[in-house]
Amino acid sequence: MTRVQELYPDNKIVLREVGLRDGLQLVKTFPSTAAKQRWIRDEYAAGVRHFEVGSFLPAKTFPQFADVRGIIATVASLPGAYGIALTLNERGVNEALASGVAEVATVVSATEEHSQANANRSRESAIANVKRLCELRDASTHKPVVNSAISMALGCSIVGPVDPTEVLRLTEKLFEAGVDMVAIADTVGYAGPKQVGELVAGAVKIAGAKPICIHLHDTRGMGIANASAALDAGARVLDGSLGGLGGCPFAPGATGNVVFEDLAFLCESKGFETGVDFEKLIAVRGILKSEMPGEALYGGLARAGLPRGRAAKAA
Amino acid sequence: MTRVQELYPDNKIVLREVGLRDGLQLVKTFPSTAAKQRWIRDEYAAGVRHFEVGSFLPAKTFPQFADVRGIIATVASLPGAYGIALTLNERGVNEALASGVAEVATVVSATEEHSQANANRSRESAIANVKRLCELRDASTHKPVVNSAISMALGCSIVGPVDPTEVLRLTEKLFEAGVDMVAIADTVGYAGPKQVGELVAGAVKIAGAKPICIHLHDTRGMGIANASAALDAGARVLDGSLGGLGGCPFAPGATGNVVFEDLAFLCESKGFETGVDFEKLIAVRGILKSEMPGEALYGGLARAGLPRGRAAKAA
Numbered sequence: 001m002t003r004v005q006e007l008y009p010d011n012k013i014v015l016r017e018v019g020l021r022d023g024l025q026l027v028k029t030f031p032s033t034a035a036k037q038r039w040i041r042d043e044y045a046a047g048v049r050h051f052e053v054g055s056f057l058p059a060k061t062f063p064q065f066a067d068v069r070g071i072i073a074t075v076a077s078l079p080g081a082y083g084i085a086l087t088l089n090e091r092g093v094n095e096a097l098a099s100g101v102a103e104v105a106t107v108v109s110a111t112e113e114h115s116q117a118n119a120n121r122s123r124e125s126a127i128a129n130v131k132r133l134c135e136l137r138d139a140s141t142h143k144p145v146v147n148s149a150i151s152m153a154l155g156c157s158i159v160g161p162v163d164p165t166e167v168l169r170l171t172e173k174l175f176e177a178g179v180d181m182v183a184i185a186d187t188v189g190y191a192g193p194k195q196v197g198e199l200v201a202g203a204v205k206i207a208g209a210k211p212i213c214i215h216l217h218d219t220r221g222m223g224i225a226n227a228s229a230a231l232d233a234g235a236r237v238l239d240g241s242l243g244g245l246g247g248c249p250f251a252p253g254a255t256g257n258v259v260f261e262d263l264a265f266l267c268e269s270k271g272f273e274t275g276v277d278f279e280k281l282i283a284v285r286g287i288l289k290s291e292m293p294g295e296a297l298y299g300g301l302a303r304a305g306l307p308r309g310r311a312a313k314a315a
Numbered sequence: 316m317t318r319v320q321e322l323y324p325d326n327k328i329v330l331r332e333v334g335l336r337d338g339l340q341l342v343k344t345f346p347s348t349a350a351k352q353r354w355i356r357d358e359y360a361a362g363v364r365h366f367e368v369g370s371f372l373p374a375k376t377f378p379q380f381a382d383v384r385g386i387i388a389t390v391a392s393l394p395g396a397y398g399i400a401l402t403l404n405e406r407g408v409n410e411a412l413a414s415g416v417a418e419v420a421t422v423v424s425a426t427e428e429h430s431q432a433n434a435n436r437s438r439e440s441a442i443a444n445v446k447r448l449c450e451l452r453d454a455s456t457h458k459p460v461v462n463s464a465i466s467m468a469l470g471c472s473i474v475g476p477v478d479p480t481e482v483l484r485l486t487e488k489l490f491e492a493g494v495d496m497v498a499i500a501d502t503v504g505y506a507g508p509k510q511v512g513e514l515v516a517g518a519v520k521i522a523g524a525k526p527i528c529i530h531l532h533d534t535r536g537m538g539i540a541n542a543s544a545a546l547d548a549g550a551r552v553l554d555g556s557l558g559g560l561g562g563c564p565f566a567p568g569a570t571g572n573v574v575f576e577d578l579a580f581l582c583e584s585k586g587f588e589t590g591v592d593f594e595k596l597i598a599v600r601g602i603l604k605s606e607m608p609g610e611a612l613y614g615g616l617a618r619a620g621l622p623r624g625r626a627a628k629a630a
Contacts, residue, residue: 155624188622300536
């Protein structure tokens with residue numbers, strides 16, 4: 001069994017908690033390391049196994065991720081749990097590889113305009129960096145999964161609509177560069193379910209046996225509908241954050257990632273087992289509320305509870 | 316052209332604003348008649364044509380609908396706009412017929428238990444009342460559309476899961492009784508998109524050329540995903556309320572109807588023309604905010620605005 005098959009078995013779907021990284025990108029106060037650890041342990045007890053834990057970026061610019069190594073260790077201490085860390089340059093890649101994190105994530109922009117504006121490099125240069133990352137992975141001892149996201153894949157904050165054939169071309173290039181999986185990201189929440197379904201279906205076809213992840217933001221209320229379309233189109237890895245934590249630098253006032261607990265409810269309603277204990281999962285919101293009192297938490301399930309006749313423990 | 320074909324042409328979808336009835340069922344303060352009229356006129360200017368305006372129920376129990384006749388007249392004064400009024404007994408039916416409202420709505424419970432608990436009658440007796448309503452319609456001068464909703468059709472607050480074959484049996488009985496259309500209602504927001512899609516597909520098959528309406532609540536965050544599934548399954552009439560106004564007596568703290576403006580965005584994203592001007596539509600939320608300051612308003616589009624490169628006027 002390869003590392004990617006271990007993290008992402010092809011006979012089940014995987015929901016990933018990205019609140020500890022994407023969710024903390026813009027919050028006004030940062031949770032303590034101890035609170036992050038409780039967050040992870042309590043979600044683990046609720047059945048969650050995949051955690052995006054932070055990024056290897058300069059701690060003076062992103063102090064919320066200064067403890068990323070400790071958080072990686074927390075996840076690694078839990079049997080069957082996997083940590084994911086974001087890297088955006090070769091220094092970060094080397095630090096991530098040295099940390100022993102199970103998965104290294106990186107990002108390529110869907111549009112040339114966003115790539116230049118956001119990362120000051122061309123998409124071609126970004127893909128060359130991904131290739132270098134894959135070479136470093138191959139030379140490493142523990143060989144983490146390498147995942148490249150395509151940001152703005154369903155609409156770009158700079159140019160607006162994005163040509164899906166461009167995204168599929170980038171998907172091919174990324175697999176050619178050696179990534180184990182590709183994440184399709186609706187970074188600014190522009191898409192509707194038809195667009196998501198069509199793009200994911202195309203990406204799944206290119207990926208073959210490798211997983212396609214869908215990373216959605218609920219900016220315009222389409223998050224769960226888009227997740228449903230992605231599942232129908234064959235996506236088997238879905239990102240979300242507890243309470244929908246996480247704003248967007250390109251959409252002030254917008255909600256963040258798709259709500260993890262509603263996403264799990266969606267999956268269960270479609271017959272996909274998530275292993276999630278909803279009561280335990282919803283209880284973890286208390287940690288976020290006390291650590292980040294200024295942040296709005298979203299989610300229908302937390303407000304209303306499970307329907308009558310539905311057991312709290314799904315799996 | 317029959318009356319139902321006039322209100323619901325079979326070559327387009329119809330979004331109905333139900334905030335003035337279902338949305339006002341549980342609010343703490345009631346908008347003035349003048350505010351309701353501005354709400355209707357401003358939404359009309361934003362492209363909305365179908366308004367559920369109130370119910371013919373005792374004004375001492377439901378004072379928020381005491382002005383229903385005036386509101387019906389307001390809608391009737393706008394070219395191409397249609398009012399819908401709820402009735403639950405023969406007195407209400409006669410008053411509704413006398414009012415000249417374009418559509419008379421009524422409700423049958425999906426489960427025997429809810430029918431007895433909520434309306435103190437059997438489902439069979441409720442269907443007999445619907446038949447009587449249809450006879451009165453046939454004998455009336457202006458022959459309004461008759462629409463029967465099946466409440467709790469996707470899950471019941473009393474018994475939990477609902478057998479879809481029972482709902483389809485009731486759908487058949489209602490068409491046999493003479494209704495022009497049937498509304499499938501997820502009254503307590505229990506469903507996911509798979510369940511909605513399957514039930515709506517079955518109902519559409521039974522309905523033939525007649526419209527099936529889907530009435531969704533966003534109680535557990537599945538509203539837009541469920542609407543998307545209903546559209547895929549052939550529903551062409553969808554209810555929503557501006558800002559998701561409207562709680563649920565069976566689910567305290569739960570959000571109300573699916574958010575109208577997000578629903579319109581969903582439809583446009585799937586290629587269905589709604590005729591909605593989003594900027595104008597979102598501006599109408601101001602009336603709700605000033606008239607009902609204690610009510611939470613929901614919706615992603617109002618928070619984030621349209622994506623870059625998308626014109627505000629859709630059609």
